[in-house]
Amino acid sequence: MQGAEGKTFALAPCSLLPAPPAPPAPPTPHSPQRMREKIDALTQNLALTIVGKAEAIRLVLVAFLGGGHALLEDVPGVGKTLLAKSLARSLDGKFQRLQCTPDLLPTDITGTNIWNPKSGEFTYLPGPIFANILLADEINRATPRTQSALLEVMEEHQVTVDGVSRAVPQPFFVIATQNPIEYQGTFPLPEAQMDRFMLSLSLGYPSEVEELLMLQNLQNGVKIADLQPCITLAEVQELRYLCSQVKVATSLQQYILELVRATRQDEEIALGVSPRGTLALQRAAKALAFLLGRDYAIPDDVKFLVPHVLCHRLIPRGGRNARTVVERLLRSVSIP
Numbered sequence: 001m002q003g004a005e006g007k008t009f010a011l012a013p014c015s016l017l018p019a020p021p022a023p024p025a026p027p028t029p030h031s032p033q034r035m036r037e038k039i040d041a042l043t044q045n046l047a048l049t050i051v052g053k054a055e056a057i058r059l060v061l062v063a064f065l066g067g068g069h070a071l072l073e074d075v076p077g078v079g080k081t082l083l084a085k086s087l088a089r090s091l092d093g094k095f096q097r098l099q100c101t102p103d104l105l106p107t108d109i110t111g112t113n114i115w116n117p118k119s120g121e122f123t124y125l126p127g128p129i130f131a132n133i134l135l136a137d138e139i140n141r142a143t144p145r146t147q148s149a150l151l152e153v154m155e156e157h158q159v160t161v162d163g164v165s166r167a168v169p170q171p172f173f174v175i176a177t178q179n180p181i182e183y184q185g186t187f188p189l190p191e192a193q194m195d196r197f198m199l200s201l202s203l204g205y206p207s208e209v210e211e212l213l214m215l216q217n218l219q220n221g222v223k224i225a226d227l228q229p230c231i232t233l234a235e236v237q238e239l240r241y242l243c244s245q246v247k248v249a250t251s252l253q254q255y256i257l258e259l260v261r262a263t264r265q266d267e268e269i270a271l272g273v274s275p276r277g278t279l280a281l282q283r284a285a286k287a288l289a290f291l292l293g294r295d296y297a298i299p300d301d302v303k304f305l306v307p308h309v310l311c312h313r314l315i316p317r318g319g320r321n322a323r324t325v326v327e328r329l330l331r332s333v334s335i336p
Helices: 032-047 054-065 080-090 149-156 208-219 233-244 250-265 275-291 299-313 322-332
Strands: 070-073 095-099 111-116 121-126 133-137 158-161 164-167 173-178 199-201 269-271
Touching: 032 054, 032 080, 032 233, 054 070, 054 080, 054 173, 054 199, 054 233, 054 275, 080 095, 080 133, 080 173, 111 158, 121 164, 149 158, 199 299, 233 275, 250 275, 250 299, 250 322, 275 299, 299 322
Parallel strands: 070 173, 070 199, 095 133, 133 173
Antiparallel strands: 111 121, 158 164
């Protein structure tokens, strides 16, 4: 602007002017209440084939919606594979199963490059890892070299073959099973592999009433093939986002830290929980809180999850039981 003497002046910005309005947030396709209805439908779908295992179903959903992976450690025939298949059938996604054996090769999981004589170049043939839900049955029967093929994809959701990285579909969820009783012809999972599972759980034998209901369901023709998808992949991604938005108070985060750090200082533990385990415990607590209808986590969420999230990550001394040691630490750390 020009003054009376022809000089040019710059206008200073006026601090009294209101700030421009912030752009509106992108609309959410479904409300949290609507998404919880989707969770209820998913839980009911799983309960049709997995009788009387409400806690196991909830834990698997915690790992699934928390963005982690689940390790099922139990004797054969209690429904580990059925649970994985039922979850896959309930989703509008792709399911793949790996029956792990000592002769399984890493390329049998990740895929490999095949020479194409017509084109004169290599063509990539994807492996079963390119699925939304991957069941690695009896994972401890695969050799350590084959087990290591899952290390990258479980953490980074990508597979690297011959120097080329390829992303796996989203959502991506691994359910692995192993028999904790039989050790003949098995290869124990290394600590780095165990650390990539958000939680571990055991289904256990059904009660007499539950086993009778299983027989009645079989008599009535209830089959896994009858399950229909009740949730889309896009809705799964939205549920994961809502779980990540659950609030965790600073005092509860301090409680998580004290529990984890106690495993690193205890004389009965040779190897404590890693920082990855700390993050996994918080993510699992968020997912559990959302499954229970809350937008905030509480200490009871953490206490319930601690044995499932921490036990498989630590190594006790002198053959001590990991769960017994963790339960003792739970009693020793004050609750906020």
